[in-house]
Amino acid sequence: MYRYGMGYGMFFDPTYILVILAAVIAMAASAYCRSVMSRYSRMRVSTGTTGQEAAERVLHAAGIYDVGIRQMGGRGISFYRYDKTVNLSDELFHQPSITAVATAAHECGHAMQHASGYVVNRAINLVNPVMQLSSNAAIPIFILGLILSFRPLQTLGIVLFCVVVAFQLLTLPSEFNASRRAVVMLQSTGIIQTEEEVRGVKKVLIAAALTYVAALASALLQLLRLIILAGGRNRD
Numbered sequence: 001m002y003r004y005g006m007g008y009g010m011f012f013d014p015t016y017i018l019v020i021l022a023a024v025i026a027m028a029a030s031a032y033c034r035s036v037m038s039r040y041s042r043m044r045v046s047t048g049t050t051g052q053e054a055a056e057r058v059l060h061a062a063g064i065y066d067v068g069i070r071q072m073g074g075r076g077i078s079f080y081r082y083d084k085t086v087n088l089s090d091e092l093f094h095q096p097s098i099t100a101v102a103t104a105a106h107e108c109g110h111a112m113q114h115a116s117g118y119v120v121n122r123a124i125n126l127v128n129p130v131m132q133l134s135s136n137a138a139i140p141i142f143i144l145g146l147i148l149s150f151r152p153l154q155t156l157g158i159v160l161f162c163v164v165v166a167f168q169l170l171t172l173p174s175e176f177n178a179s180r181r182a183v184v185m186l187q188s189t190g191i192i193q194t195e196e197e198v199r200g201v202k203k204v205l206i207a208a209a210l211t212y213v214a215a216l217a218s219a220l221l222q223l224l225r226l227i228i229l230a231g232g233r234n235r236d
């Protein structure tokens, strides 16, 4: 039996492979996403619509006139904020590329969810403040529980980590839904017109969604590790 935090310490903790696996999955997904986004940032939309124009047209077509479209620094970053802003990094804002219109329309999909009171997003907002705290505190509390051999602390660490997993799980339907809305809106507004453009938009959105699936898989692997560590420790 290994002794956590003693002797060989964490170095020979065999469950550490799960942490490494989780990191590899997350890194692979984000590398894939970056490469797809960069490929389709070089594919020009035939209508010449920029990310900013796409966002405006999609929002207006959805009857939304109170959401601002903001330009920000960084590369390939976009998000919707609940202060009713779609935020696009410089090149997404200005480029008439598949990547730009796909991500802009996706964020508008979140704005449409917000406007329609989409129930999953309300659940996410409910979990969000607890999530921040849980993701910071779960592992330190759990490890302290192992070091002190104090089961309630271990259980608390696992419960807090479950909140993190629940949050990751909730983001999936919200992300898929926003992407579905994005494809429909880009087509119905005529921003994208060819088969090739539709395919490109879907590829970009799937690549982005994969990073959320990978985050969930990573979180599940880490949760599994905590459960194995707690089980092993308590059999000692």
Ligand SMILES: [Zn+2]
Pocket (backbone or CB within 6 Å): 106, 107, 110, 174, 175, 178
């Ligand atoms: Zn999203």
